[in-house]
Amino acid sequence: MNIPFPNLMPVAPEIIITVAASILLIFDLALRNKGPLAFLSLLAAGVTVYAIIQPASLGETFGGMFISDSYSVYFKLIFMVNLILTVLISLKYLQRQKAEYGEYYSLLLFATAGMMLMASAKDLIVLYLGLELMALSTYILAGIKRHDIKSNEAAMKYFLLGSFSSALLLYGISLLYGLTTTTDLYQIAAYLKQTGSSMPLLMSMTLIAVAFSFKIAAAPFHMWAPDVYEGAPTSVTAFMSVGPKAAGFAVIGRVFLMSAFQGMQADWTPILIGIAILTMAVGNIVALSQTNIKRMLAYSSIAHAGYALLGIIAGTEEGLHAMMTYLLIYAFMNIGAFAIVILLDKGDEIKDYEGLSKSRPLVAALMLVFMFSLTGIPPTAGFIGKFNIFMAAIKAGYTWLVVIAVIFSAISAYYYLRVVMNMYMKEMKQEAAIAPSPSLGLAILITVLMVFIIGIMPSVVIG
Amino acid sequence: MVPLSWYIGLSTVIFMIGVVGFLIRRNIIVMLMSIELMLNSVNISLVAFSHYLQDLRGQILVFFIITVAASETAIGLAILVALYKNKEAVHTNEITEMKG
Amino acid sequence: MLPKIFFGYFAIAMVVLSLLIITRRNPVHSVLWMLVLFFHIAGLYLLLNAEFLAAVQVILYAGAILVLFLFVIMMLNLKEEISGERFEGAWPLGVSVSAIIFVLMLLTTGDFVHGPVGKYTIEVIKSETHAKALGKLLYTEYLFPFEIASLILLIAIVGAIVLAKRRS
Numbered sequence: 166m167n168i169p170f171p172n173l174m175p176v177a178p179e180i181i182i183t184v185a186a187s188i189l190l191i192f193d194l195a196l197r198n199k200g201p202l203a204f205l206s207l208l209a210a211g212v213t214v215y216a217i218i219q220p221a222s223l224g225e226t227f228g229g230m231f232i233s234d235s236y237s238v239y240f241k242l243i244f245m246v247n248l249i250l251t252v253l254i255s256l257k258y259l260q261r262q263k264a265e266y267g268e269y270y271s272l273l274l275f276a277t278a279g280m281m282l283m284a285s286a287k288d289l290i291v292l293y294l295g296l297e298l299m300a301l302s303t304y305i306l307a308g309i310k311r312h313d314i315k316s317n318e319a320a321m322k323y324f325l326l327g328s329f330s331s332a333l334l335l336y337g338i339s340l341l342y343g344l345t346t347t348t349d350l351y352q353i354a355a356y357l358k359q360t361g362s363s364m365p366l367l368m369s370m371t372l373i374a375v376a377f378s379f380k381i382a383a384a385p386f387h388m389w390a391p392d393v394y395e396g397a398p399t400s401v402t403a404f405m406s407v408g409p410k411a412a413g414f415a416v417i418g419r420v421f422l423m424s425a426f427q428g429m430q431a432d433w434t435p436i437l438i439g440i441a442i443l444t445m446a447v448g449n450i451v452a453l454s455q456t457n458i459k460r461m462l463a464y465s466s467i468a469h470a471g472y473a474l475l476g477i478i479a480g481t482e483e484g485l486h487a488m489m490t491y492l493l494i495y496a497f498m499n500i501g502a503f504a505i506v507i508l509l510d511k512g513d514e515i516k517d518y519e520g521l522s523k524s525r526p527l528v529a530a531l532m533l534v535f536m537f538s539l540t541g542i543p544p545t546a547g548f549i550g551k552f553n554i555f556m557a558a559i560k561a562g563y564t565w566l567v568v569i570a571v572i573f574s575a576i577s578a579y580y581y582l583r584v585v586m587n588m589y590m591k592e593m594k595q596e597a598a599i600a601p602s603p604s605l606g607l608a609i610l611i612t613v614l615m616v617f618i619i620g621i622m623p624s625v626v627i628g
Numbered sequence: 629m630v631p632l633s634w635y636i637g638l639s640t641v642i643f644m645i646g647v648v649g650f651l652i653r654r655n656i657i658v659m660l661m662s663i664e665l666m667l668n669s670v671n672i673s674l675v676a677f678s679h680y681l682q683d684l685r686g687q688i689l690v691f692f693i694i695t696v697a698a699s700e701t702a703i704g705l706a707i708l709v710a711l712y713k714n715k716e717a718v719h720t721n722e723i724t725e726m727k728g
Numbered sequence: 729m730l731p732k733i734f735f736g737y738f739a740i741a742m743v744v745l746s747l748l749i750i751t752r753r754n755p756v757h758s759v760l761w762m763l764v765l766f767f768h769i770a771g772l773y774l775l776l777n778a779e780f781l782a783a784v785q786v787i788l789y790a791g792a793i794l795v796l797f798l799f800v801i802m803m804l805n806l807k808e809e810i811s812g813e814r815f816e817g818a819w820p821l822g823v824s825v826s827a828i829i830f831v832l833m834l835l836t837t838g839d840f841v842h843g844p845v846g847k848y849t850i851e852v853i854k855s856e857t858h859a860k861a862l863g864k865l866l867y868t869e870y871l872f873p874f875e876i877a878s879l880i881l882l883i884a885i886v887g888a889i890v891l892a893k894r895r896s
Binding site for chain 2: 731732735739742743746747749750752755758759762765766769772773775776777778780781784785788789792793796797800801803804815819822823825826827829830833834837838840842843844845846847848849850853861862865866870873877880881883884885887888891892
């Protein structure tokens with residue numbers, strides 16, 4: 166039996182990142198100071214970005230298990246942005262938290278490799294394994310401050326609900342396999358076009374939708390998010406509020422819109438509309454009563470998943486693009502906000518921000534930018550993201566849904582601007598201490614620049 | 629020959645027992661075992677499909693699910709050990725550092 | 729007829745065992761019931777002509793995963809655990825929601841029409857043995873997922889060490 170050697174070009178980015186992660190594990194043994202590891206992971210991320218944007222990397226390989234197309238390339242760039250910014254913000258933070266383990270960086274790389282596999286999976290088996298690679302690495306990252314009970318708890322909750330949701334996903338996959346005798350997403354779509362919809366198929370579709378709602382923290386499957394985001398180390402919170410969410414959206418987009426369930430749009434649209442409305446409602450309304458900024462950002466991230474879902478609901482090419490752009494913009498503004506939380510020595514509670522504009526005017530101004538962007542006020546990137554996604558939904562005929570989204574978006578202004586109000590209108594209680602470092606500064610610089618550049622020249626990310 | 633639907637029925641019953649166990653028990657170890665039950669029910673249905681469809685893909689997936697289940701258990705129990713070292717609790721309602 | 733009797737025995741035993749697993753107060757008992765359950769599942773795999781998976785089920789699940797469970801239970805002191813409340817407060821809600829989903833799922837199985845039949849008939853598998861047929865597929869068509877699975881195992885090792893290591 167002669168087996169042709171598979172074409173490795175399309176998987177080159179994944180190979181580079183896993184090799185780098187393994188090398189980091191070995192280097193970790195020899196190095197006492199973990200700084201060079203962060204530098205190496207940045208280098209690996211840079212090389213991977215280079216490999217991703219090579220035109221030669223497009224195509225299918227491994228017998229059609231893996232596909233690299235413009236869709237997956239865009240998502241991989243989001244994951245790279247997420248990875249680079251997370252490494253930059255964690256460098257000094259981990260030292261401060263006394264959790265400077267070298268494994269941290271390789272786990273970040275492995276989790277990113279898992280996300281990339283999810284975005285590129287053309288087969289349900291690869292999809293599932295990519296998901297588990299990402300999820301298992303993130304569970305460990307959430308609990309990496311092992312001497313801290315809150316971090317342990319966050320890891321435990323994330324783990325229990327994450328494994329529960331992957332079991333639901335597997336049940337959906339098994340039904341789908343039984344109905345179609347294949348695990349290839351595009352072959353499933355082709356087969357389902359012939360047979361049409363049936364009850365077991367709807368069951369399978371619902372289970373898969375629920376499983377990914379867990380992953381993107383959409384209501385009513387969001388319960389884990391606030392606790393996990395609060396308890397995990399802040400740098401990890403930043404990482405997992407963007408990466409796994411974007412990966413979940415990548416899969417939803419591919420499975421529901423581009424392949425397997427393409428022909429069942431009429432069946433899944435009502436389910437996703439329900440989830441989207443509930444998500445925006447829960448995220449925005451519960452965020453109003455939060456006093457901890459990480460919890461508030463957790464609910465805000467739930468709400469943002471609701472907005473991004475509108476892009477999928479629209480069901481058009483344009484909607485899909487708007488969703489992708491939204492996630493990229495979200496990566497910049499959300500990690501930016503978390504970078505400011507890390508920059509402050511004591512910045513976990515919203516009342517810690519009282520009078521910040523007097524003691525640290527620059528920090529307050531930067532936080533203001535990120536809060537405006539998260540609200541969606543021009544000329545920041547957040548406005549462009551929301552505008553695109555709402556336009557796409559209106560063009561697809563969901564004007565009423567957009568009206569609801571805009572109302573919730575207006576509600577969200579209250580809690581974002583409350584942070585701003587605390588910084589600018591309240592009296593200073595005590596001088597806020599900050600813990601600056603060059604890498605953190607670089608991360609904040611990149612994010613704030615991108616928030617303005619995308620806000621003023623949206624053509625950078627669209628098209 | 630046993631009809632395929634019997635296997636699907638059996639797998640559904642065990643899956644739901646796993647779901648119930650996960651929802652009603654507050655002992656983390658039993659919750660982990662409930663997840664194992666759910667995974668095993670999926671395995672049963674996959675092997676049954678594989679047999680009736682005369683296609684080995686389902687069994688390949690079972691092979692991977694067993695691998696992932698082993699890794700998941702290892703990590704879950706490691707998190708539990710770390711948690712237990714800091715606070716002697718294996719009940720989720722005793723773990724209430726965060727509320728809101 | 730005989731396969732149906734076998735199936736009936738396995739099905740009833742498995743359901744009873746699963747119920748025992750989720751209701752026992754002492755997790756050690758749950759683990760031991762689970763061991764019995766895994767042997768039954770392996771038996772069912774034999775009935776479905778999947779000998780290799782039956783062996784893997786016993787070796788990996790019963791031999792590795794359950795032993796890990798037992799180790800951890802023994803390591804952690806669970807004395808007061810056993811005297812505590814067994815179910816969480818809102819358990820009737822959980823049970824009734826699950827029951828509704830269960831009925832829905834059972835109703836859908838009636839309409840189940842399986843997909844097209846493939847080429848791996850029992851005769852084909854018999855002619856080259858189950859392990860060989862599976863292995864051939866695993867190392868050719870499914871090489872890529874196989875590599876990812878190796879990464880997952882690596883993560884599990886790293887994770888267990890990072891999380892459970894003694895503080896230095």
